[in-house]
Amino acid sequence: MDALILSLQASRRLHSVGWGAPSIEPAILNSLQQSLQAVKEHSRFEGHSAPVMGASFSPDGRMVASASWDGTVKLWNIEGKELRTLRGHTAEVWNAVFSPDGKTVASVSSDHTIKLWSVEGQELHTLKGHTAEVWEVAFSPNGKYVASAGSDGVIKLWSLEGRELQTFQGHKGWIWGLSFSPDGQTLASGSADSTIKLWSLDGKELQTFTGHQDTVTEVIFSPDGHKIASSSNDGTIKVWTLDGQELRTLLGTHAQIWDIHFSPDSKILAAVSSDSTVRLWKPDEQEDAKILKTTAQISRLNFSPDGQYLLMGGWDHTIKLWTVKDREQNLQIFQAHDAQVTDVNFSPDGQTIATTSWDRTIKLWNRKGQQINILKQGTDKKSYAVWSISFSPDKHTLATVFWDGSILLWNSNGQQLLTIPGHVRLKTSFSPNGQTIISTGQDNTFKLWSRDGQELQTFVGHEAPVTSVKFSSDGQLIVSASADSSIKLWRIDGKLLKTFKGHQDEVTSVSFSPNNRLIASASADKTIRLWSLNGQ
Known part of the structure; x- marks a missing residue:
């Protein structure tokens, strides 16, 4: 499904320079073609009668909205079942996004309109005012406003009741990137005129950034609203201060980074990207990353405890085991x-x-790829897809997180020991001494539990769902990452020690180095950052 959304994003960005335009590199077209072929192989969402040009997740991740040239928006559940079709546009639909509360969908179309829909399928409002195709739409963080932009080169701000509040004029080309600041007071836009502009909500142009050599395809704010990240068809990603100063980033790629891990000796940092590659760096050296190319999207990776192997789980339903020394040889596929x-x-x-897996099973294997055991959810409760799994330090207990948010503890023989309900969770991990468990959630918090299921501490401070959390090796510190683009360092008693700011989008993964001297973070802004514990 993510391959579908990635291919749609690539397709929509190609349109920003015009179909068949001379500036489109053959490599970009080849990349898009391969992506679309991969989507066809997955065949998870079928129902549109024309190309699908936009797709987005609901805030809780349980629904997908898709926009198509067939003039419709479709809503799907996470398993690919079509829930309803939203009909009303009279031309191609370019994108559809959910409101922050997940109750409303906004769609934009070549019919020059924006439509607001309830997720039950009722058309709420039609916003009219653009004089050409509308390609981009964004809700303000508080959900009170909608911003739209497209090929007429203007941005419009609307109330949810459909009243036009403001028109922003200044770009000399199509507008492709559009983003609200975290406080909702500023808009950033990127255009085919190769510039980025900042605007106040009253329509005043605050700043223009120049430096890209081609269409600016995406533009986003840092969580503190003090920095801007942009991507362009010139093949670069740039990070800026609000006065236009360009800052350096670790990785320049059009692929998003989904997961990162240090090797046990801290000498290698591994990252998995949405372009079906795994990159390996030596953090203390300046050499380029070593790249492992896979044949399918990789969702998760981990080093073996001895650091000799790299384990990857993929969208092709397989597990891959690579040797770290011989980076070009695939050792085993399960x-x-x-x-x-x-x-x-x-x-x-x-x-x-x-x-x-999303197939609702938990499986144990030896390193030869032989299945040892299947942990069964049982017949006394509804079966759910499984998000994550972790071992206790003594290897005798496993913790799993299910789609319904529950944590289930098992012994190594597959016997269920304890269920912890109540917190909307995504991931879980054991403390180094194995006596406590952390769970992350969609409610912007993470929680610390005892092995017997007692809630010990709730960590409150993030402003969006917590995406990743790790213990330091001595068990005294916890680092958390969030969709609010920040990283936070905590004591285990819940005291917040430090907030690290610098990423321009959701932080997807975070990890301590084994010696606890560094923190590595990966983000949807397509960068990896290394931090000392004081935030430098």
Whole structure:
């Protein structure tokens, strides 16, 4: 499904320079073609009668909205079942996005309009005012406003009741990137005129950034609203201060980074990207990343405890095991699951591999790829897709997180020990001494639990769902990452020690180095950052 959304984004960005325009590089077209072929192989969402040009997740991740040249918007559940079709546009629909509360969908079309819909399928309002195709739409963080832009080169701000509040004029080309600042007081726009502009909500142009050599395809704010990140068809990603100063980033790529891990000796940093590659760096050296190219999207990766192997779970339902020294040789492929592999982990002794999947199963394997056990959810409760799995330090207990948010503890024989309900969770991990468990959630918090299921501490401070959380090796510190683009360092008693700001989009993964001297973070802004514990 993510391959579908990535291909749609690529397709829409190609349009920003015009179909068949001379400036489109053949490599971009080849990349898009390969992506579309991969989507055809997945065949998860079928129902539109023309090309699908936009897709987005609902805030809780349980629905997808798709926009198509067939003039419709379709809503789907996460398993690809069509829920309803929204009809009303009279021309191609370019994009559809959910409001922050997930109750409203905004769609934009070549019919020059923006439509607001309830997720039940009722057309609420039609916003009219653009004089050409509308391609981009964004809700303000508080959900009170909608911003739109397209090929007429203007931005419009609307109330949810459909009243036009403001028109922003200044770009000399189509507008493609559009983003609200975290406080909702500023708009950033990127254009085919190769510039980025900042605007106040009263329509005043605050700043123009020049430096890109081609269409600016995306523009986003840092969580503190003090920096801007932009991507362009010139093949670069730039990070700026609000006065236009360009800042350096670690990685320049059009692929998003989904997961990162340090090797046990801290000498290698591994990152998995949405372009089906895994990149390996030596953080203390300036050499370029070593790239492992895979044949399918990789969702998760982990090092073996001895650092000799890299374990990856993929969208092709397989597990791949690579040697780290011989980076070009695929050591082992497990035909593991009947759906996407959502998490993979080694046991502490490196002899057992645990995997979870959207096929609702948990499986244990040896390193030869032989299945040892299947942990069954049982018949006394509804079966759910499994998000993640982790071993206790003594390897005798496993913790799994299910789609319904529950944590289930198992012994290594597959016997269920304890269920912890109530917190809307995504991931879980054990403390180094194995006595406590952390769970992250969609409610912007993460929680600390005892092994017997007692809630010990709730960590409050993030302004969006917590996407990743890790213990330091001594168990005294916790680092958390969030969709609010920040990283936070905590004591285990819940005291916030430090907030790290610098990423321009959701932070997708965070990790301590084994010696606890560094923190590595990966973000949807397509960068990886290394931090000392004081935030430098």
